[in-house]
Amino acid sequence: MPRYALVTGASSGIGLALAEALARRGRNLILVARQRDALESIAYELAQRFGVEVLFRTCDLAQPIQLSGLLHELEQSDYLIELLVNNAGIGQHGAFIEQDWSDVQRLVELNMLALTRLCHAIGGAMARRGQGQILNVASLAAFQPGPWLSSYCASKAYVLHFSEGLRVELASSGVGVSVLCPGPTRSAFFRKAGMNLNNLAGSKLVLSAEEVALLAMRGLDKNRAVIIPGWRTRLLSRLPRLLPRSLTRLISGRLNRRVALNPP
Structure with missing residues (x-):
C-alpha cells in the first residue's frame, strides 16, 4: 500500500517549503490547495527533482462540502497517509467589528474547523493503524492576544x-x-x-520559508511537541508568560495596529 504525506496549503510559502523538504527526504506527497495550476506545476517539479510520487487535489478547505468530498475520496482510496501536515490558513487584520462577517467565517472555517476535521478523520485512521504523525501549523501569534488581529491570533x-x-x-x-x-x-x-512588514526588513527575526521547513523537519525527527523555529522566536514566545496580561495586550495591540493598518 503506497504511503504519503498530505500537506495542505501546499501551493506557496511554508506549505510549499514543507512539501519540498519532505520530497527531498523521499516522501511521496498528496498536495492540497485551491490553485490547480500551481499545484500541477509543483507536483510535476517535485516528482522530477526528487523521484517521488506527487499527487494533488484541488480543494477549498474552508468549504465544508469540498472538504467532505476530499475526505470521502481519501477514505475510499488505498492511500496510506503516514504524515498529515495542516498548514492551510489565512490571516485577517483590522478592527474585528469592521470586517465582513463572511471573511471572519472563512478564517474560522479554514484555520480551525478544517484542521480539526482533518485531524479527526486522518488522525483516527492513524490511531487505528497504530502509527502516524500530525504536524499542525500555528504561529508565534498563538502565545498572546492580538488586538487588530484578534480572530487570527485566537485561531x-x-x-x-x-x-x-x-x-x-x-x-x-x-x-x-x-x-x-x-x-x-x-x-x-x-x-x-x-x-506591511517593511519595519522588519532585514531583521534576523524574519526567517525564510525554507529555513522554517528545515527546522520543522528537525523537530519532527525528535518528535517535539511544540516546534518554534529560531532562538529569537522562542524568546518572544516566552515573554507573554513573564509580563502582566494587561501589558501584553497593550504591546501586542500597538505593534499589530502599526503593522496591520499601514498600507504596504
Whole structure:
C-alpha cells in the first residue's frame, strides 16, 4: 500500500517549503490547495527533482462540502497517509467589528474547523493503524492576544492548545502530534493579509520559508511537541508568560495596529 504525506496549503510559502523538504527526504506527497495550476506545476517539479510520487487535489478547505468530498475520496482510496501536515490558513487584520462577517467565517472555517476535521478523520485512521504523525501549523501569534488581529491570533491559540491536548490523547496509540509556531516568515502570507512588514526588513527575526521547513523537519525527527523555529522566536514566545496580561495586550495591540493598518 503506497504511503504519503498530505500537506495542505501546499501551493506557496511554508506549505510549499514543507512539501519540498519532505520530497527531498523521499516522501511521496498528496498536495492540497485551491490553485490547480500551481499545484500541477509543483507536483510535476517535485516528482522530477526528487523521484517521488506527487499527487494533488484541488480543494477549498474552508468549504465544508469540498472538504467532505476530499475526505470521502481519501477514505475510499488505498492511500496510506503516514504524515498529515495542516498548514492551510489565512490571516485577517483590522478592527474585528469592521470586517465582513463572511471573511471572519472563512478564517474560522479554514484555520480551525478544517484542521480539526482533518485531524479527526486522518488522525483516527492513524490511531487505528497504530502509527502516524500530525504536524499542525500555528504561529508565534498563538502565545498572546492580538488586538487588530484578534480572530487570527485566537485561531492560532486554538491550534496550539488543541495540538498539545491531542498529542497526549494519541500518545498511547502510536501517533505523534506536533505543532509548528513560526514567527514572521518571508512568504506571501502577510501580503495576502494586507499587512506591511517593511519595519522588519532585514531583521534576523524574519526567517525564510525554507529555513522554517528545515527546522520543522528537525523537530519532527525528535518528535517535539511544540516546534518554534529560531532562538529569537522562542524568546518572544516566552515573554507573554513573564509580563502582566494587561501589558501584553497593550504591546501586542500597538505593534499589530502599526503593522496591520499601514498600507504596504
